[in-house]
Structure formats: C-alpha cells, structure tokens
Amino acid sequence: MADERLWRRDKAEFGAGGDASAGPLSEQFVELTRLLLAASTPAQVLEQVIDAAYRVVPGADLVSVTLRSPDGTFHTPVSTGEVALELDEVQYRAGNGPCVDAADKGSPGYIRSEDLTAEKRWPDFSEAAVRRGYTAILSTVLVPDAKPPRLPGALNIYSRRPGALDSLAQDTALLLATHGSLALAGTAAVSRAELEAGHLRRAVESRDVIGQAKGILMQRRGLTADEAFDLLRRTSQDLNVKLAELARTLATRHTELDVP
Missing domain, CATH: 1.10.10.10 (Winged helix-like DNA-binding domain superfamily/Winged helix DNA-binding domain)
Structure with missing residues (x-):
C-alpha cells in the first residue's frame, strides 16, 4: 500500500509538471529499459511497454497496442483490459480511428483527442468509447521505420477524463513508444501467430x-x-x-x- 501511494503521488506530480526525477516514476523508466534489453520475444517487449504506459503516462486508464499483419490487417495482441480490444476492433472495422490513423504510413507520429464527446473525425469509435466511459485517447506510432513484412503499429492510451491526455502525456507516450520500437527491432520479426x-x-x-x-x-x-x-x-x-x-x-x- 505504501508503494502504491508513492506511485499515485509521483504520477500526480509528474502530471502537474513536478520534479519526479528521484521518485518511482524515473525508476520505472530505468526498470523498463532493463526489461526491454532482456526481452527475447516481441510479446515480452509489448507486455512491458503497455504495463509501463499504464503506470507512468498521466491520465492513462487503459492501454493497448495495434499491430498490422503483412496483408495490412490490424489486430491488438496485448492490452491492459478487454474494453481496449473492443474499442480497437471498432476502429479496425470502420477503417478509421486514432489507432488506425497513428499506424498509417502518413501519420505525423501521434493522434490525440482530448474530448471524444465532441470528436467529429471518428463518429463510430467516439460513440463506442464514450458509451464505455472513455472520453480521451492518445495513439503514438510504434515501429515507424518498419520494413516488410513488419508494418507500423501504434501504442494506444485511453482515459476516462477529458483533457487528461495532454502534451505531457503525449511526450511520455512517444518516449515509451520509441523504447518499444528499438527493443522490437532487436527481437525476431513480429509474428502474429506467436502473439495471438x-x-x-x-x-x-x-x-x-x-x-x-x-x-x-x-x-x-x-x-x-x-x-x-x-x-x-x-x-x-x-x-x-x-x-x-x-x-x-x-x-x-x-x-x-x-x-x-
């Protein structure tokens, strides 16, 4: 319980712009680096990345990863909750949404919506997310320099609070996605069969x-x-x-x- 209180305090300070350089938050990044270097499979890398994102990104309530098969189809190999699978699938079926847009070859590197109740870009997804209680999303590109048969994917972070996924959360997520991309490059090619x-x-x-x-x-x-x-x-x-x-x-x- 003491460790959990420290995490909550440190995460709150990080979200407010405080100095958490000596706290559990910075320690988590050090630990993530160690774990990613030790990971031998894509599945291990992705599990470490979503766990870290859930812990350290200010406003994160739900995290998933979008990957694409060689034929271009999308799938969600790992997530922190079943709702993420459902909301990701809404986007895959519609052919649009932050997860899909972030993984597109023309992506600017991230896609963000701070208030899905007023979002017009993805009506099907926004309606489904709000109905589930999630009102903000941030998706950052994963493996941006992928070569066939590996295609770019995305790290997706959902929040229940409008405005919670701000520029600070975006910077943290981009750093995590970069860590994950580098680690994936050091493992065998992402195998959908293995991940599934x-x-x-x-x-x-x-x-x-x-x-x-x-x-x-x-x-x-x-x-x-x-x-x-x-x-x-x-x-x-x-x-x-x-x-x-x-x-x-x-x-x-x-x-x-x-x-x-």
Whole structure:
C-alpha cells in the first residue's frame, strides 16, 4: 500500500509538471529499459511497454497496442483490459480511428483527442468509447521505420477524463513508444501467430478465473451470472484494477475476504 501511494503521488506530480526525477516514476523508466534489453520475444517487449504506459503516462486508464499483419490487417495482441480490444476492433472495422490513423504510413507520429464527446473525425469509435466511459485517447506510432513484412503499429492510451491526455502525456507516450520500437527491432520479426497464441492463452486463463469468481459471488450473494459479472466489472473500474486480477484475488483468497 505504501508503494502504491508513492506511485499515485509521483504520477500526480509528474502530471502537474513536478520534479519526479528521484521518485518511482524515473525508476520505472530505468526498470523498463532493463526489461526491454532482456526481452527475447516481441510479446515480452509489448507486455512491458503497455504495463509501463499504464503506470507512468498521466491520465492513462487503459492501454493497448495495434499491430498490422503483412496483408495490412490490424489486430491488438496485448492490452491492459478487454474494453481496449473492443474499442480497437471498432476502429479496425470502420477503417478509421486514432489507432488506425497513428499506424498509417502518413501519420505525423501521434493522434490525440482530448474530448471524444465532441470528436467529429471518428463518429463510430467516439460513440463506442464514450458509451464505455472513455472520453480521451492518445495513439503514438510504434515501429515507424518498419520494413516488410513488419508494418507500423501504434501504442494506444485511453482515459476516462477529458483533457487528461495532454502534451505531457503525449511526450511520455512517444518516449515509451520509441523504447518499444528499438527493443522490437532487436527481437525476431513480429509474428502474429506467436502473439495471438500468447493472447489466447491469457484469454482462456482470464475467462476461467473470472468464471470462478462469478461462481463465488453467485453462491455467497445469491446473484445471477450476469449480476455477478456486473459486480466484478464495476468493482474493477472503481478500484482501477484489471478485471482478471480482481477475479483472481477473489478466487484464491475468498475465504479471507468479506465480500461486500
């Protein structure tokens, strides 16, 4: 809890322009560099990048990565939440959106919208994001100098607060994307099969543990399956904890917890 309070304080100071050079934020960048240098696969690199973005980018509530296959199709191999997959897919189906625009060969390097409630560029995506409670997005190009069969992608950061993803968040995200791009260049070519296999394994594991947590809530609270899932989802959002992590805590420690 003490470490978490330090992180929240340091992240707030960073967002306000304070000097966090000696705090956990700068330490996270040092640790990220170490981890990226040690990463041997694209999947490991991307997991480290989204985890760091979630921790250090001011205003970040949800993070994902957009990549493209050799045929140009988009996919999201890693994310910090299932909602990111859904919102990314809205853009892929529509053929436009910040993720898609940032990964375009003519991209200026980043695409940002500080208030999706007033955004006119991507009506389908903006409506879906606002409906899910996300009102700002920042996408920065990933692997900008990619050569076939690797195509440019994007690091995508969603926020629930209009205006939270400002120029400071943009600079931090661009730095993270640069770290990630350099690390990816040092690994084997991005393999969609490898990334999707890893994502499938995580998806199955998450589904299983969420099912266990739902069963515990249904038994202890007399809830239906839908009601149990809604309770987990709301609690996950309120605590700013990934749904799968919350479910895993409940499933493994339910005898110690007094479920409200």
